[in-house]
Amino acid sequence: MAGSDTRERILQTSLALFNAQGLAAVSTHRLAAELEISPGNLHYHFKTKRLIVERLFRRFEDRLSLLNDSASSVQAIDDLWLALHLRFEAIDAYRFVYRDMAYLCGEYPTLAQRAQALTARNLLAAQALCESLVATGVIQATAEDARMLALQIVFTTTCWLSFERLVPGRDALKEADAGMAAFYTLTLVSPYVSSESRAYLHYLRGKYLG
């Protein structure tokens, strides 16, 4: 197998194991065993677990950056729904990042700084999104309300999937329901939604609250 294939397989398997078992629980030894390669071969590609985590974190940043870039083009409730859905899917695909953030920050201080910088970019994007919704008349909110709403959206998209595992009946390590998470986030926006834009909210309410 070519080197770049092995490298990619290491990253994919690491992501799957970190997501399924927790960042703290997966050692490079465990990774090599799962990959059925020697620890020496793993070490040849990534000298430390930190380098693997950093590479995956970079991919997570890149995926959120793409979503942040399109924030100001959100001009209707169903655009917002789609944007939230895609964001929750991205966060769920790399769910170890926010779920295991306390451990990640403790082990890798440089990533703690990058996580803060990412949050700052997410906040700017959410503000652009809320301003766009106000400008197009989808929501009615003062500048201060719009800033608070942006903060609520970033808080919710960042932490909702971690919270969900504390709700009885949920399994912490399984795939999340991005649709339900997006619906929950939309309820934050609902008090500000203009009457013309309520139809889509009602449709979603029927779908998710039955």
Added chain:
Amino acid sequence: MAGSDTRERILQTSLALFNAQGLAAVSTHRLAAELEISPGNLHYHFKTKRLIVERLFRRFEDRLSLLNDSASSVQAIDDLWLALHLRFEAIDAYRFVYRDMAYLCGEYPTLAQRAQALTARNLLAAQALCESLVATGVIQATAEDARMLALQIVFTTTCWLSFERLVPGRDALKEADAGMAAFYTLTLVSPYVSSESRAYLHYLRGKYLG
């Protein structure tokens, strides 16, 4: 020193170290060194780290239970402010619990179940609180809005302090600002607040947003 004193000192020091350094980072060996007692003496009082964590978790549950018991007596915005402030203080005093929840659940499955049961009780209390605010006319909300608001309050009180450490300029391991957190949570309620109850919200806005 009497046995019960040593036991209490172990619990206090464990809580301080778990809060300051993270649950994953503190071993019983490290604890014994910090307490300046022998590992054997520590083992005499608590056979495993799990038993220490369980005892602290029980205290956290007891403290939140007290707060939950008084939820339905919240009948004004300033009552709500105080209730939120006290809750954030409790969560901050045991900040390792929610901050390190992913690790805690992975290591101690029985505590994962208890954390879910605690969330369920917090949700019931928040629903009683929101119903009380509707009944007294402090907020105007449909039954469905009130349920969603209760969910938002529990989500926010559970996760806000964890989110805060992702905001640039915050230190993850230090004491939180319970007042700021309570103000943020109140903004969730603000779209539903009756005009007569807005005065207190305006006072807080002036205080926290300057």
